[in-house]
Amino acid sequence: xxxxxxxxxxxxxxxxxxxxxxxxxxxxxxxxxxxxxxxxxxxxxxxxxxxxxxxxxxxxxxxxxxxxxxxxxxxxxxxxxxxxxxxxxxxxxxxxxxxxxxxxxxxxxxxxxxxxxxxxxxxxxxxxxxxxxxxxxxxxxxxxxxxxxxxxxxx
Amino acid sequence: xxxxxxxxxxxxxxxxxxxxxxxxxxxxxxxxxxxxxxxxxxxxxxxxxxxxxxxxxxxxxxxxxxxxxxxxxxxxxxxxxxxxxxxxxxxxxxxxxxxxxxxxxxxxxxxxxxxxxxxxxxxxxxxxxxxxxxxxxxxxxxxxxxxxxxxxxxxxxxxxxxxxxxxxxxxxxxxxxxxxxxxxxxxxxxxxxxxxxxxxxxxxxxxxxxxxxxxxxxxxxxxxxxxxxxxxxxxxxxxxxxxxxxxxxxxxxxxxxxxxxxxxxxxxx
Amino acid sequence: xxxxxxxxxxxxxxxxxxxxxxxxxxxxxxxxxxxxxxxxxxxxxxxxxxxxxxxxxxxxxxxxxxxxxxxxxxxxxxxxxxxxxxxxxxxxxxxxxxxxxxxxx
Numbered sequence: 001x002x003x004x005x006x007x008x009x010x011x012x013x014x015x016x017x018x019x020x021x022x023x024x025x026x027x028x029x030x031x032x033x034x035x036x037x038x039x040x041x042x043x044x045x046x047x048x049x050x051x052x053x054x055x056x057x058x059x060x061x062x063x064x065x066x067x068x069x070x071x072x073x074x075x076x077x078x079x080x081x082x083x084x085x086x087x088x089x090x091x092x093x094x095x096x097x098x099x100x101x102x103x104x105x106x107x108x109x110x111x112x113x114x115x116x117x118x119x120x121x122x123x124x125x126x127x128x129x130x131x132x133x134x135x136x137x138x139x140x141x142x143x144x145x146x147x148x149x150x151x152x153x154x155x
Numbered sequence: 156x157x158x159x160x161x162x163x164x165x166x167x168x169x170x171x172x173x174x175x176x177x178x179x180x181x182x183x184x185x186x187x188x189x190x191x192x193x194x195x196x197x198x199x200x201x202x203x204x205x206x207x208x209x210x211x212x213x214x215x216x217x218x219x220x221x222x223x224x225x226x227x228x229x230x231x232x233x234x235x236x237x238x239x240x241x242x243x244x245x246x247x248x249x250x251x252x253x254x255x256x257x258x259x260x261x262x263x264x265x266x267x268x269x270x271x272x273x274x275x276x277x278x279x280x281x282x283x284x285x286x287x288x289x290x291x292x293x294x295x296x297x298x299x300x301x302x303x304x305x306x307x308x309x310x311x312x313x314x315x316x317x318x319x320x321x322x323x324x325x326x327x328x329x330x331x332x333x334x335x336x337x338x339x340x341x342x343x344x345x346x347x348x349x350x351x352x353x354x355x356x357x358x359x360x361x362x363x364x365x366x367x368x369x370x371x372x373x374x375x376x377x378x379x380x381x382x383x384x385x386x387x388x389x390x391x392x393x394x395x396x397x398x399x400x401x402x403x404x405x406x407x408x409x410x411x412x413x414x415x416x417x418x419x420x421x422x423x424x
Numbered sequence: 425x426x427x428x429x430x431x432x433x434x435x436x437x438x439x440x441x442x443x444x445x446x447x448x449x450x451x452x453x454x455x456x457x458x459x460x461x462x463x464x465x466x467x468x469x470x471x472x473x474x475x476x477x478x479x480x481x482x483x484x485x486x487x488x489x490x491x492x493x494x495x496x497x498x499x500x501x502x503x504x505x506x507x508x509x510x511x512x513x514x515x516x517x518x519x520x521x522x523x524x525x526x527x528x529x
Binding site for chain 2: 427428430443445447449490491493495
């Protein structure tokens with residue numbers, strides 16, 4: 001039973017776990033309850049594993065995902081990346097730097113009041129595709145943009 | 156003869172190629188990233204730190220810097236940085252923002268000037284120095300205003316002329332002057348493009364974007380730091396903090412940058 | 425003691441454009457100094473709330489840059505609404521700051 005419950009929680013991802021906990025009456029209204037940190041995804045060394053751990057079994061290329069980032073990063077330690085998702089009912093946006101030692105840089109869960117938009121700065125070890133993965137209506141969409149890095153920014 | 160002409164052609168075409176080869180990174184490639192970083196600058200976090208330091212009673216004399224005169228009367232900050240460097244009667248010299256802060260922090264607050272200068276330039280990734288935060292705060296009080304360095308006092312004019320002389324003077328084992336890096340368009344050191352400061356736009360950028368957040372250092376840097384780094388690049392001896400050499404150069408560049416709109420902190424790589 | 429964030433929330437129509445600057449070393453755990461390798465130390469979670477309701481729940485890795493920035497947009501906002509941001513790092517340190525949504529220009 002324990003194993004089944006563990007698998008259920010893993011499959012439903014952060015939101016599913018939250019729903020289960022909320023249903024159990026453990027979630028207080030208005031409290032800042034963070035989704036559990038997706039260790040599996042963040043510690044994946046291969047892009048395919050990171051995607052799998054995000055629950056993205058299949059990806060649909062989408063032109064409705066716009067990645068705003070420089071063509072060439074002046075400093076690989078601070079690469080500005082903004083992702084705009086025009087896909088309706090965007091539930092989450094994840095940012096992956098494909099050639100980083102740990103490709104998944106961040107994942108943003110967007111609730112009802114949030115717009116499908118995030119902007120941040122990431123470290124890139126070397127020239128790589130920056131991949132955005134958007135979850136919308138339970139399906140996963142993706143787009144990439146290459147960012148050239150001259151001075152790597154990992155350590 | 157034929158052979159020589161052949162070599163001559165190769166040399167000529169190589170020279171011609173070098174003369175017309177475009178820079179590796181055109182400005183357009185960098186503008187997207189620079190715009191994004193400039194719009195949301197971590198350096199802003201130090202403006203509040205500087206403000207707190209400014210109004211706090213500090214030093215052996217336990218007073219704030221509200222009595223410090225930056226040229227527009229004690230504690231009158233809006234527009235003061237836009238007119239600096241300038242002559243100050245109480246020290247009988249032209250001072251830039253950093254040297255004026257040292258003057259006030261020693262005279263008013265009782266700090267030791269050598270100690271201040273030793274700590275003035277912080278280590279990368281550190282909390283930053285007091286002077287870096289203070290220089291940023293006081294300068295930020297001129298944000299949105301036009302740079303207006305007047306040369307009304309003889310010593311201000313002298314500083315300007317000295318700065319101009321220094322800018323063009325070639326020195327030391329490398330025979331470098333500022334003009335070698337900053338006197339022509341499209342110059343760069345490796346992939347870092349260099350400001351063309353002998354034209355208005357370049358001088359205006361210098362005058363209006365310091366202090367700046369230095370991305371690679373994760374702290375705020377001032378013009379004093381920048382000039383010391385340039386001098387190091389030229390393999391010349393280190394600059395003493397707040398020395399006349401640096402004040403002269405800053406006077407020259409800021410005056411040349413007049414009418415630029417102050418916008419600090421800047422964001423540098 | 426965690427350093428304060430700088431948050432700007434400006435109304436654009438009925439969407440609040442929220443920009444958050446944070447102070448944090450975001451150490452990757454691979455940086456070497458003269459005293460050895462600096463241990464992993466990074467913000468793992470950022471929550472953005474609008475009038476007490478969570479609108480964005482971010483999970484970060486150590487690949488987010490030092491002195492991080494986060495830009496988000498909140499729908500259905502009005503001038504004066506409360507935007508609150510909480511970050512938590514891998515050592516359990518936390519910081520919460522809040523601002524009121526300002527009218528756009």
